Amino acid sequence: MKKVGKGLALATQTLAIDKERLLDWYYQIVLIRKFENKCDELYHQKRITGVYLHLYSGHEATGVGALAALTKDDHIITAYRDHGLALARGVHPNPIMAEMMGKRTGTSGGKGGSMHLASREHNFWGGYAIVAGHLPLAAGIALKEKYNETKNLVLCFMGDGATNNGYFHESLNLSAVWDLPVIWLIENNFVGMGTRVEDAAGQPELVKRAIAYGMKEGPRVDGQDVVAVYNAVNEAAEYVRKTSKPILMESLTYRYKGHGVSDKQYDAREDLKRELDEWHEKDPITIVRRHLTSNFPDIEPQLDVLDLKADQAVAESVEFADNSPIPDYNDLINNIYV
Numbered sequence: 001m002k003k004v005g006k007g008l009a010l011a012t013q014t015l016a017i018d019k020e021r022l023l024d025w026y027y028q029i030v031l032i033r034k035f036e037n038k039c040d041e042l043y044h045q046k047r048i049t050g051v052y053l054h055l056y057s058g059h060e061a062t063g064v065g066a067l068a069a070l071t072k073d074d075h076i077i078t079a080y081r082d083h084g085l086a087l088a089r090g091v092h093p094n095p096i097m098a099e100m101m102g103k104r105t106g107t108s109g110g111k112g113g114s115m116h117l118a119s120r121e122h123n124f125w126g127g128y129a130i131v132a133g134h135l136p137l138a139a140g141i142a143l144k145e146k147y148n149e150t151k152n153l154v155l156c157f158m159g160d161g162a163t164n165n166g167y168f169h170e171s172l173n174l175s176a177v178w179d180l181p182v183i184w185l186i187e188n189n190f191v192g193m194g195t196r197v198e199d200a201a202g203q204p205e206l207v208k209r210a211i212a213y214g215m216k217e218g219p220r221v222d223g224q225d226v227v228a229v230y231n232a233v234n235e236a237a238e239y240v241r242k243t244s245k246p247i248l249m250e251s252l253t254y255r256y257k258g259h260g261v262s263d264k265q266y267d268a269r270e271d272l273k274r275e276l277d278e279w280h281e282k283d284p285i286t287i288v289r290r291h292l293t294s295n296f297p298d299i300e301p302q303l304d305v306l307d308l309k310a311d312q313a314v315a316e317s318v319e320f321a322d323n324s325p326i327p328d329y330n331d332l333i334n335n336i337y338v
């Protein structure tokens with residue numbers, strides 16, 4: 001498996017043959033960034049409501065690179081930082097924005113909101129607010145695929161904070177005992193709410209936990225570089241499909257907007273401001289742009305067009321959500337099992 005840095009050598013070869021793909025990744029990363037910025041704005045205008053709004057800004061390369069390595073029959077499940085992954089999976093921005101604004105046309109009819117995006121037709125199973133609560137579900141979906149003798153796998157994203165929850169132990173252990181086809185992907189942004197990884201984990205190199213479960217230890221990949229992430233997840237997926245065994249891997253990334261958009265840590269702490277500035281220098285957009293401009297010298301105008309296209313998609317999603325009805329009483333009592 002490739003570690004941070006090494007992936008880039010291979011990445012450059014991939015680039016030369018796949019300009020269109022790289023352009024598509026650029027568009028997706030920019031779309032997620034712009035979508036999240038708009039959500040931030042709408043939240044502060046109280047047009048998106050709810051206790052929290054967790055943005056994927058900063059993590060975009062991890063989501064886009066990882067999902068590009070899957071087939072449409074594979075499954076994705078994640079925690080509450082889920083908007084970017086829904087977009088990267090190809091869910092249309094309109095129903096995502098409508099869900100954010102609690103509208104009937106949203107992915108969950110407006111009843112899930114920001115933390116519970118899901119789309120059955122995309123095998124995108126959410127969107128969970130209970131830290132690590134989705135890990136047993138990932139194992140269950142993988143068990144179903146194994147039982148049906150398919151080659152489909154489950155890609156389960158989680159934050160570093162999830163690795164200290166009992167569900168993590170139970171799910172990873174069982175997946176190793178039962179040889180379940182899961183990629184357990186830790187998005188390590190180095191902090192869970194306000195707790196640093198090194199203050200919460202005896203082994204801060206989280207991927208090493210795999211050893212305890214007799215599971216393959218995957219790479220710690222540079223999560224800011226879409227190509228490195230794609231290559232690493234692609235390789236992990238090949239391993240899982242070939243062996244029907246799980247793998248644990250880690251993507252090193254950073255959340256730009258704090259835990260949620262009301263998080264004021266960055267206003268109060270100079271050290272965090274410096275840390276944030278350092279991560280901005282390794283921004284996913286800068287890196288993917290660099291891949292493109294260094295390989296294709298005349299590409300800039302095409303990137304400008306994609307920027308504009310992303311602006312339009314976001315504006316259209318807000319218009320769609322604004323013009324959508326709110327759920328009515330029947331929607332409220334629908335899908336309730338007694």
Ligand SMILES: Cc1ncc(C[n+]2csc(CCOP(=O)(O)OP(=O)(O)O)c2C)c(N)n1
Pocket residue numbers: 081129130131132158159160161162163165189191192193255259
């Ligand atoms: C079981 C449980 N415990 C505590 C919380 C409160 N909580 C919400 S998010 C969070 C931090 C999780 O951090 P991490 O998994 O690293 O994800 P990140 O926010 O960094 O993406 C905590 C403790 C919760 N939602 N569920």
